Amino acid sequence: MRQSKFLFQTHREIPKDAEVISHQLMMRSGMLLKLSSGVYSYFPLLLRAIKKFESIVREELEKSGCQELLMPFVQPSDLWIESGRWGAYGKELLRFKDRKDNDFCLGPTHEEVVTDMVRKTIKSYKQLPINVFQVQTKFRDEIRPRFGLQRGREFIMKDGYSFHVDDTDCDREYWNMFETYKRIFTRIGLAFRPVEADSGAIGGSFTHEFHVLADSGEDAILSCSHCDYTSNLEKTECRPISSAPEAPVALKQCHFSTPGIVGLVDQAHHMVDTDHPQGVPLEKTTKLYLMKILDYSDKESIWGAVIGGAYELNLVKMKNALQAKSIEPLDLKLAESLTQCKSGFMGPVGLEKVKFIVDLKLKGQTGLTCGANKTDFHHFGFTPDRDIKNIHWGDIHNAEAGDRCARCEAGKYLSFRGIEVGQVFKLGLKYSLPMKCNFLDMSGKEKPMVMGCYGIGITRTVAAAIEQNHDEDGIIWPESIAPYHFHILNLDADNAETSAVIEDLEVFLRNEGIEFLIDDRSALSPGAKFKDADLLGLPYRITIGSKGLKDGLVEIRNRKTKDVLKIPIKELQSVIYDINKTFD
């Protein structure tokens, strides 16, 4: 391809609404154009990278026994009503009506459609298991699209679904997909981690997310330094402490007074008595969050969450511990009227009508402080087991970097930021039961199929690849998905000699099936071409100029290592041939 005919325009300036690196570089290199919030056009260069990644995904999935199909982007409401999601799915589902006033939506995912396809096709255990996938545009009307392709509303996704006769076989396939995903992300050449994640509302199932490690990632991940336990912070387990029981301390009500001091950290410093001349250490303080809980029968109740003063409350873990449907902070005014005090001095002691979940870290502890439910005062000697009537225990605080691993004896947690690019999920019977996706087993009995689903964000992964592979000059494409492998710069596009060399080279490259882009733009200074080449980030740059040709030399530069090789023009073709062989 010749750049003079190529649809793109590089920019020196960073578009003002591009926040993260991948978005900035895609905009600056002219690969991406926003049409509406979270909706983008892909220019030829970006599309090539997307297609390369897609074909890696296809190859690996087909190797693992999956088959590709394609389902409609526009879906009728009937199926969604049948699965129960027409009502359950929030505003992310873009709904609209056709001319006959029938309800439709743009597919954010395809469980309903694929389940319908399979139930109409498969009747016998002999036809199972089956694993199908598609690479397709999805639309989710995200609350807040951002970061370019990292969180668009319209995006390309590979979604796959498997159907099985029983749990055992579904689990087998789950791990088959898990290994396939590892191969895919290894092959594309990204640093990634499979991460244990929260399975959300679908109880009893398990799930892994695949995260590409990048500072701009929206998820916090903790990984053990010793074993392979890696999890989303939302879910990371904390090691229960096993400290020796302490001698009980009597509850001294309203023992500490800290008038006018806001915030637990400052309050702790001012909780001074003869035993605590320096104040109470943060580890001996506790804090209370009053929360409104909705259970799965939509019954509302108020729960207090008690955790150590040094920790953060983890809403996902609390939600799971209580088997709640939703959980949100109690309105401040309600909380104040319930406790008869200001925020900052609320405590669990004496709140008879509230049920409490107390963090396991506090188990067996005594001599703690807690809010006195009287503005400006804290109790001392708080002992959860003794002082709270309606007590439940749970692991409800955020794990932190440096904490001991919950799974092994030796390790400590390290923290990362991750971009979620894939997920494997065991769906179980969530769709097959309501949608009656059944088969006849060996004894002729009708049974629901057990399902799994497996997603990879195609466009998001390409963004993540740039996020992880760039420098101050621009993109550094991993060879696996680089739009082209060689970028040939004709520094003197109007010079007959260099152009002749390039034309020869072009014939050779075409015959060998080697991918290349030629910068043949005339009246552009060499510096501008170098800058653009760095920005576009193709793996190898071949510079051909009249200066070099005088000595019979051309230059090959590796974008990543910046290593420069000056080689005689006669050897150019064989050198390119050898480099090309190193690619996949």
Next chain:
RNA sequence: CGGGGCAUGGCUCAGCCUGGUAGAGCGCUCGGUUCGGGACCGAGAGGUCGGAGGUUCGAAUCCUCUUGCCCCGACCA
């Protein structure tokens, strides 16, 4: 949906406070000189200042309403 901000040529922005001829840099076109890390000179094209209403002799500028977009918190590939 709450909180904050922005909207002026393809891009980045100035002008607005204090109403009176719509500007700069980059990009684009033409001519010339350059040519190995974003060259220079000259001449051009391109904007109903997001939209609607109002105040005024006069509105990019002041007022009201609206739309779009971005950023910070609850969703997910």
